[in-house]
Amino acid sequence: MSTALKSKKNKISQNSIARLSLYLRELNLCELEHKKFISSSELARATNLTDSQVRKDLSLFGNFGVSGSGYAVGKLRAEVKTILGKDKPIDVILVGVGNLGLALLSYLDFQREGIRIRTAFDVDERKVGRAISNVQIRNIAEVENYIKKEKMKIAILAIPSHSAQQVTDTLVKAGIKCILNFAPKVLKTANGTLIRNVDLSREFDFFTYFIRQNNNA
C-alpha cells in the first residue's frame, strides 16, 4: 500500500487533514507550472504555515521527501490525493434548494474539485421536478430511498434550522455518514457520523470580538 500509515502512535488530527488539503492545492499549482520539486519551506510559505509543520504532517503518512531536494511534486500530489480520497469523483446529495442551495448547484469549484451533486431535494412542490445546472430536484419524501439505492454517503444540508435535526435523523438512518451543515444549529448524531458546520453568521462574531479588542488595546 503506497500511502501506508506509518506504525507510530502519532495521531492524525482533523487539522492535519485540513492542512493536507491546502498542500494539495499548492501542489496542483506546481503541477501546472511544471515545477518538479518543492521543499517544506516553500510549501509552508504558500500556505502560511511553518516548514516543520509541513514535514510533520507529511511524515504522518509516509516518507515522501528526498533529502537535499524536497518533495517530488508529481509523486506527493498523487499520494496526497489518495490519502484525501480525491483520486475518484465525490458524489453528494443536496438537501434544500433555497437561495444558498441554488448557489451551491451552480458553484463551479465543486466540479473542478470532482464534487458531483448527484441530485437535490426540497419540500417545495413548485421546485420539485425542475432541474438546475443539470441537477434534478426531487421531493424530500424520496430522500431515504434515494440514499439507500444509490448508496450515498455525503449530504449537503441547506435547510432552515427548525427542520435540520429531523432531516438529519432521516439522512443518517438511510446511510449518510457525512453532512455539510449550513443550518445555524448544533446537530446531534450517533458516533460514526461526521458533521462539518458552515456557520456564516457565527463567523462575524470573531470579527466583532476582534475589532473591539483592538479598539480597547
Next chain:
Amino acid sequence: MSTALKSKKNKISQNSIARLSLYLRELNLCELEHKKFISSSELARATNLTDSQVRKDLSLFGNFGVSGSGYAVGKLRAEVKTILGKDKPIDVILVGVGNLGLALLSYLDFQREGIRIRTAFDVDERKVGRAISNVQIRNIAEVENYIKKEKMKIAILAIPSHSAQQVTDTLVKAGIKCILNFAPKVLKTANGTLIRNVDLSREFDFFTYFIRQNNNA
C-alpha cells in the same frame, strides 16, 4: 466595566470565542422559552460540549454564575452579547456578486443576527447600478473610497481565486480589518488583519478521508 476581563493569564482563544457564540445561540432560545436559569451542563448538552468547558470559557470573562443555581439567562445573554460585540448592528460590505454573493445578499439569517450588508461591489458593468434585496451594487473601482468614507471594517470576499489576493490588498489598504473569504486561496495580509476562510470544496476532503478510514477499519 461589566464584562471586565479577569486579570489572570488565561488565554482567550479563537475557540473560546467560537464556543461563546454557540452559547449565545442557546441563550437566545432560553430567552424565548422564558427559562430563567441554565446550568453549565445544560449548556453543554445543547452545544455538544462538556460542562467544565462551558465553565472555563465563561470564567475567562467574569463570574457570571450563581453557585447552586447556574447562570441567569438574561444576564449571561447580555454579557455574552457585549463580549461578542453583538449589542450593535454589524456593518459589512460584499465584494463579488456572483452566484454565492447573490445568495448571501438574500440570506435571511444575516438580518436576524444584526449583520447588515451595506453595499456590494462587482467588476461586471451589467450588475453595477442594480440593487438586490435593497443592497446597491457599485463598481469595484469605488471600493477604496467607500471603505474610507464609511469607515467599514468588515468585508465578505466572494470573488474568483485569481483576483482574491489583489482585491484583498486594496481592501486592507483602505482600512478593512476583517475578511470572510470564500475564495479557495490562502490570503496573505499583514498582522492586524483577521481572515476567516469558508472553503467549501475543502470541507469534502474531511469527508472522503473519513469515509476511506472507516472502510479500511
Next chain:
DNA sequence: AATTGTGAAATTGTTCACAGCA
C-alpha cells in the same frame, strides 16, 4: 443539595534542533 470557579493533571498540538541522507 446543587452548581460554580479553578488549580492541577492529562492530553493534544506545535516548534525546535539536529542526526542522517542524497
Next chain:
DNA sequence: TGCTGTGAACAATTTCACAATT
C-alpha cells in the same frame, strides 16, 4: 551542502476533581 524526518522540548487546550458558595 541542503533538506528531510523525528525525538525531545515546549505550548496550548481540555478534562478532572474538589473547595467554596448560595
